[in-house]
Amino acid sequence: MDNIKKRIERLAEQAVSSKGFRLALLALLREAFPFEGACCTVVDPRTLLSAGAVTEDGVEAIHHRLFEFEYGYQDFNRFEELAEADRPVAALGLVTEGDPERSVRFREVLRPAGFGDEMRAALVSGGKCWGFLTLLRGQDRPRFTAEELAFLTSLAPSIASALRRTSLAAADDLGEEAGLEPGVLIVAADGASLLELAATDSAACWLAALRETEGIDAGLLPRPIRAVCTRALVGESDKGPKHGKAARTCVRLTGGSYVTIRADKLTGRTPGVQLAVIFEQAQPADRLPLIAEAHGLSEREKQLLRAVVRGLSTQEISAELHISVYTVQDHLKSIFSKTGASSRRELIWKLFSRYASPSSAAEGPVRET
Numbered sequence: 001m002d003n004i005k006k007r008i009e010r011l012a013e014q015a016v017s018s019k020g021f022r023l024a025l026l027a028l029l030r031e032a033f034p035f036e037g038a039c040c041t042v043v044d045p046r047t048l049l050s051a052g053a054v055t056e057d058g059v060e061a062i063h064h065r066l067f068e069f070e071y072g073y074q075d076f077n078r079f080e081e082l083a084e085a086d087r088p089v090a091a092l093g094l095v096t097e098g099d100p101e102r103s104v105r106f107r108e109v110l111r112p113a114g115f116g117d118e119m120r121a122a123l124v125s126g127g128k129c130w131g132f133l134t135l136l137r138g139q140d141r142p143r144f145t146a147e148e149l150a151f152l153t154s155l156a157p158s159i160a161s162a163l164r165r166t167s168l169a170a171a172d173d174l175g176e177e178a179g180l181e182p183g184v185l186i187v188a189a190d191g192a193s194l195l196e197l198a199a200t201d202s203a204a205c206w207l208a209a210l211r212e213t214e215g216i217d218a219g220l221l222p223r224p225i226r227a228v229c230t231r232a233l234v235g236e237s238d239k240g241p242k243h244g245k246a247a248r249t250c251v252r253l254t255g256g257s258y259v260t261i262r263a264d265k266l267t268g269r270t271p272g273v274q275l276a277v278i279f280e281q282a283q284p285a286d287r288l289p290l291i292a293e294a295h296g297l298s299e300r301e302k303q304l305l306r307a308v309v310r311g312l313s314t315q316e317i318s319a320e321l322h323i324s325v326y327t328v329q330d331h332l333k334s335i336f337s338k339t340g341a342s343s344r345r346e347l348i349w350k351l352f353s354r355y356a357s358p359s360s361a362a363e364g365p366v367r368e369t
Contacts, residue, residue: 047248166250
């Protein structure tokens with residue numbers, strides 16, 4: 001395990017592709033201890049909704065049910081709760097004191113699928129959650145041990161740091177999805193199942209881009225869409241936790257641009273439950289929080305960054321934030337260091353134009369004062 005831990009930590013430091021890192025991570029974890037199913041998901045750190053997942057076949061078959069239980073039921077080891085916990089890694093067999101039957105997720109989803117235990121990690125870096133990791137063990141295997149739990153707990157910060165860093169991995173170009181018009185997809189909800197009913201031409205293009213990013217077939221609904229739809233339907237259930245979080249996520253596509261996906265339940269005379277899924281090229285207001293979090297900016301540095309984006313001079317930032325000009329300059333130096341920029345103009349390019357469509361990349365002039 002010590003040798004594999006070192007290899008995973010090196011992988012995390014050197015990873016340039018989020019998907020490639022997650023695939024290699026699962027392979028290395030399997031060398032450390034056995035498991036029969038796995039899923040590693042990147043999430044929007046603001047809403048904790050899926051922005052894409054690497055999911056093995058055994059888990060893919062029950063993935064839609066796992067979404068349902070995560071957002072619609074109160075149960076052991078919910079990811080949203082793990083993300084806020086002092087120890088964000090837990091094993092179902094251990095937390096239930098050897099009786100996983102106490103978990104409704106286990107009784108209704110995991111056991112019928114042939115699994116006997118589950119270990120989960122909320123991958124937190126810089127105070128924000130960047131992904132979820134699920135490992136599943138078959139019914140004919142011993143349950144996860146305290147030693148295995150401690151091993152994964154020791155690795156979780158490195159894994160989370162890699163997901164955070166690779167969320168901004170450079171792309172050579174922006175790809176064909178950049179510049180697409182907004183699109184609408186209509187989805188029918190039948191219990192935990194989601195069925196595509198109709199889509200505009202632009203929505204079909206967004207779907208193709210999402211499937212390419214996740215590496216899934218045309219017949220599968222991308223996980224971010226399943227996540228926002230399930231969150232939008234949570235209000236239909238009286239079994240789970242209630243929260244006001246939006247059914248919205250921001251996803252970085254293979255080409256390098258970002259798409260915002262949100263879902264709303266439709267009302268009308270049509271029988272059954274239907275949802276409208278809206279795709280839009282992510283606007284600066286959507287991209288900035290994600291990019292700032294990924295670069296590890298402090299709350300004060302985020303305030304300065306927003307002021308820089310608005311085109312304020314050093315003196316104007318000083319007056320608005322009630323800090324000295326020298327303090328503004330110190331914060332700017334820290335921002336430049338974290339983002340690898342050498343000037344305000346380069347900073348704007350790194351944080352916006354690099355991840356925007358050609359039509360939205362033309363920002364106004366940035367004053368260097």
